[in-house]
Amino acid sequence: MKMTTKEMCIQGLLVALVTVSTMIFQIPVSATQGYIHLGDSxxxxxxxxxxxxxxxxxxxxxxxxxxxxxxxxxxxxxTFIIKGIMGYLIGKIASFSEKDERFFTSRNMLGAVIGIVWMVFGYFIGGGILKSSFAVAAVSIPENLVQGFAGFAIFLVVGLAFHRAKIYKFVLSR
Structure with missing residues (x-):
């Protein structure tokens, strides 16, 4: 599948957006040896x-x-695998389109929740492999849930703002 220059630029900017939003505000979490951040939103x-x-x-x-x-x-x-699959799952389940210009649909919310649950499960598996103990990795589940649902809350607030600003008209015209 061939990408246009415009699509490559958009993709590059979106990668940068996730990278910067993940790095700009980090709260270290000892149980996960990771951090809570804004990237999930x-x-x-x-x-x-x-x-x-x-x-x-x-x-x-x-x-x-x-x-x-x-x-x-x-x-x-x-992270590359977990967050890549997370984005894919959400995008496949979500229903935002030109025909349905609504942000708050059951499919969008379901996609977001499934993506977060996948992320928590993926980091449980990754932690079990890295730490050689799934019992130790289970300690990270609550912190990963907090991270995921904090991202979900930000997603709702920013998504509502985007919806009210009718940002989808600009996004969908890509």
Missing amino acids: MILLISVFFGAKYGMVAGGVGSGLADLLSGYAHWAPF
Whole structure:
């Protein structure tokens, strides 16, 4: 599948958006040896407004880069896969389109929740592999849920603002 120059530029900007939003505000969490950040909210928004392909690349590459640049290189391969699949799942389930210009649909909300649940499960598996103990990795589940649903709350607020500003007219004209 061939991408136009415009599509490559949009994809690059979305990757940068996820990377920067993940790195700009980090709260370290000792139980996960990771951090809480704003990047998940961007993955949710990108996946709903731009679809699975953009969500997958922005989520995987952007989050993986943030891990590499933030000193969490040991998590980067896991993050690349986990966040890439997260963006893909959300984009495939979400229903935002030119015909249905509504942000608050059951499919968009379901996609977001499934994406977050996948992220928590993925980091549980990744943590179990890295720590050689799934019992130890289970300790990270509550913090990952907090991270995911904090991102969901930001997603709702920003998504509402985008919807009221009719930002979808600009996004869908890409």
